[in-house]
Amino acid sequence: MEFFFKPKGIAIIGASANSTKGGHVILNNVMKSFNGDVYPVNPRYSDINGKKCYSSVLQVPDPVDLAIIFVPAAFVPAVLQECAQRGIRGAMIESGGFAESGEQGKQLQESIIAIHKETGIRVWGPNCMGLVDAVEGLVFSFMFPAVWETGLDPGNVSLVVQSGMLSAGFLIDIMTHGIMGISKACSIGNKADVDECDILEYLIDDADTGVIGLYLESIPNGRRFVGLCRRAEKPIVVLRGGKSQKGAEAALSHTASLAGDGALISGALAQVGVVEAHDFKQMMDLCRTLADYPEVALNDNRRIAVLTMSGAAGIVSSDFMEEHDLAVAELSAGTTKALTEIFPGWMPVANPVDLWPAVELHGAEKAYIKAFEAVCHDPEVDAVLIHSFVGGSTSLSEMSNLMEMAGRAAKPTFGWVMGKRKDVHGLQVQAKELGLPVFGELYRAVECMAAVLSRNKLPDHGDSGISLTETTGAEENLNKLLMDARGTLDEYRSKRILRLCNFPVVEEKIISSVREAKEIAGEFGFPVVLKGLLAGEIHKTELGLVRTDISAVEDVESTLFELQKIMSGKGSLLIQKQVQGYPELIAGLIRDPQFGPCVMCGFGGIFTEIFVDRVFAVAPINRDEALALIKRLKTQKLLDGFRGFAAVDRDVLADILVRIGQLGLAYPQIKEIDVNPLIVRNGLPVAVDAAIIVD
């Protein structure tokens, strides 16, 4: 990928002398920003503004390893073929009119992909705005010079966006606001070849990149993506477009992207520590905050001291903090004492610390600095949120001194500022230079603070140390059971497979006579369950083939007769010990087209169709990852011993999830595993019904 970011020479194919054309703007931008050789290519000109123009890329001399292509879509395949022929290693196709624009465009994009595959030339785009590198000062894009005329604002946030506008209009927004420095902004468009994974891989090792922010409408190579995120030690922020039905439809027409399963993608991203953004500017605020505080938290403490000049803002901050699982720090005695010294006598010290009375006594600067010193040295405080006000009674310079101090402090500090528009912006810009994120919206400040403090070390991804089968002959049996299986396996067969993988499974037996059924019922103890199994039938309950609460021997016989009647001699009969417990869980495996085999865990039962609480992780996962997965369920309360039920044994549940992932990886023919319900009896989950679908 080096030739895209650090090319030796660039051919601009479609360079134009007409200053209103993109081909002119690209040439201009590249000539202004790139120190190496630049070669305009356009058969219509012999020179452009005095610079020699080549009629074909084949004529371009060495060194040239990158071509930027901006010709009508229909001409792109021929031009690309020539680039490959000329030995150019990468082509950035910025023209539109491909997969995003109907059948003809789709075919053109297919031709491009074919050329890439045939010749090995890497293709960036089409339908994109290429690359801007603010650190190196490179603009390989048709964005208007006005976008960067005031100078690029270098920093360490790199962006990967699947949107032209975001890489142009948004860059000008970011740069004129001056509160977030950019390293590389990569507009990748339709991703015919080079995709977010290729760029991500490059950026992970890029010394100029500290934080990576991505806007994506699809993650087709989800498995590779999460692998890269896991490897990255840099914070990664992702904004996904197309989470709603209408949004997904629009994404399909925008960049021909298939949005995929939202909950599964969110799960995969959370698994590898990706921060999810939900709006554009919020994404930038998350990125710049994480650029200031890129380290993961060493512990789970998130105790915040809030310094404010407004009781109301302190209260609302507390409300927001609770929402984000941040604690209002209990200040230690030393801090309380130090604060008492600056407060008037009647003033009780409490966190949030309302500094207004102290400001009245000592002025804003002294009051804030004393208070900040005190809370910063407090071992009960992990981070500080400062509310400040500039303009009017409090000057920008007073607050600047505070910010300078905060920038040197050992504890992460976040600012919220209101007041005079000019001064608010001035303070934000100053604070940025000091490595301090300052926000204009209070909620945003708390949200970004939470993003920093919630970034914990990922569980180690090492081997689980669990072998899928443990007993002698189990693996062989498993192979046999799965070898000629096709379609939806009945629950007995599905659970035999699970049992071979050391799953806790309900006691059950296929029965061949009423006598046997009565005997087994006696062994299991009442109540028992009787089920009729028909090959491929998944609507057992609806057909009346599931009979629970059978409490007496005489009911066994009558129920069996009823089942046999429904089944008219087909299928087989199953007797089960009836498992009673709480909660009802579900677990399973989904083979996602984008993320491959993924483990799922959630709550079952009728209510959960409405209050859906399910989590996902890309397989394989080890025990620690499975425990982390379980912790991501929203309804932790139900797992911790609700209403007198025993707490769920998380280790046992984790083991089950690890094995589900292993089973999916070991047998690619397994399309889906669905354990439902997985009933928790005295804290231990037991698979009561299951279906394995084999392709």
Added chain:
Amino acid sequence: MEFFFKPKGIAIIGASANSTKGGHVILNNVMKSFNGDVYPVNPRYSDINGKKCYSSVLQVPDPVDLAIIFVPAAFVPAVLQECAQRGIRGAMIESGGFAESGEQGKQLQESIIAIHKETGIRVWGPNCMGLVDAVEGLVFSFMFPAVWETGLDPGNVSLVVQSGMLSAGFLIDIMTHGIMGISKACSIGNKADVDECDILEYLIDDADTGVIGLYLESIPNGRRFVGLCRRAEKPIVVLRGGKSQKGAEAALSHTASLAGDGALISGALAQVGVVEAHDFKQMMDLCRTLADYPEVALNDNRRIAVLTMSGAAGIVSSDFMEEHDLAVAELSAGTTKALTEIFPGWMPVANPVDLWPAVELHGAEKAYIKAFEAVCHDPEVDAVLIHSFVGGSTSLSEMSNLMEMAGRAAKPTFGWVMGKRKDVHGLQVQAKELGLPVFGELYRAVECMAAVLSRNKLPDHGDSGISLTETTGAEENLNKLLMDARGTLDEYRSKRILRLCNFPVVEEKIISSVREAKEIAGEFGFPVVLKGLLAGEIHKTELGLVRTDISAVEDVESTLFELQKIMSGKGSLLIQKQVQGYPELIAGLIRDPQFGPCVMCGFGGIFTEIFVDRVFAVAPINRDEALALIKRLKTQKLLDGFRGFAAVDRDVLADILVRIGQLGLAYPQIKEIDVNPLIVRNGLPVAVDAAIIVD
């Protein structure tokens, strides 16, 4: 209240010659801003900057109807007494050191209240920043002149805030941003006498006020508050501080406010159409948006056309719109045709309308204006969201022309803009003048758009037309049952009361013998339920006094013996027909200290302790209001016939809720009604268990 807002003459008690003191600033502000007579009062001066100063308010000549008091807290009661003696009608006490600052302060505040009650003088504050009226140009506050030195920005949004900072620092923020005009900003502090209700009542009839925004840490007179909101035809936006536990604690120390029951307050506010804000600037954005579009929507249609230059922003807008129950409009044929004309041939027309290719062909102005015209005339479109970009390729003036057009359009139009910081702000300011809300954050734009389009006409609050009791003698019986009742009534007695109020109640009977029980069981049909009732005992289940699923005559006898054993001869025995159905609801009455009798409705069962879904309304409510209340339950799906269960008969449920409210209003001794469960059987709710608590 007129004397606070339009005084004839003002005494400034505590006026100071020392320019660093609040007493000086107030005097200065009032003298600069107020055209009537101003009288400084301070025994230490004979004049202040040449203006005659009085040693006591008793010396102040006519006309004087308002006093602004800024003396140390300890002196306030004496000064206030003198004001009353002098015949002054209102006192604005801006000093702090009262209920917010410990025991002594609380006592001082009590003295103030006593003087108000004794003399009738109205008291605004203490611990507040008084009033700023940007339309009349009045500043009755110690805010520093810098706050308004650049001029007040008149508009029609009035603010009522329980926070000094919000009425000072925030005002400067609002005014220097220049995108929201202010009418009156009222800082009401500790609300010793004048509270949000008094101000709200005034503002509802104030011709200069179009929208009212309130920041509140408590609503002690909740009943009056909702009554006023119902009467107001103006949009009202409320931001509540102290929703979290820590936030509520901080509110108690800030303005001695008791936050109250959050879900109940939210319910009461929703009932009367109040828009709830969650952050300060977001509240202002909601206010300014509603100031531009104060009319309630005439229908439920919320179909939006999105014009954008960024496919990505269109997609993310769709995602946000789904979140806010707004629809992506299906454009009609005429609109599609008009758009096709400006698009390149390959471009399919879809909403969100990505105008970029049209902008490339025709320039931004023409493309936007043509597209805006088309969607505005589309009968399938109710509102328009325009994404714009300023700076770079698109100039501010091009976008300004579009905004001017949008300002005149018949359909509500909302803007999101990004680009050059200066131009973004410029466009927002211009759009404000045109009556068009434009936002810098996309989510905020959609949120504010949703607030406008979700404001429907409130259901009529007229009499329900339902009489609480219908049968002869029922009212007499009801009076008798409630006359000497005390404490928690047992379920039989509670349900007798409900039955007299025409509640659907489970079939049940107190039994005196095993023989009778068997007879009744035969009448009811099996299964039946047997319960042991002990006076005042509310933990029946835990004591083993509830026996369900009794399916045979022989079990009636054995169960009765078991119950009698537990009860050791005390209490009574109840037999019930067992009601089976879905869902399980709960309904009830809560007598809230702030909002009085409130009706509650929600989902019951074990899961709902975790997934709480309950709604509240201040009683009385009529049938339409009850239906609206039911519609506010989050889980509508469970009511509409889930999993083959019949849909809940909403009219019957509404009737029940109306009657619960009536019962609470008719009998003030009823402290609480708790119907749990209210099981829905074949669509009809039946009260299966109930407890009425009487004081």
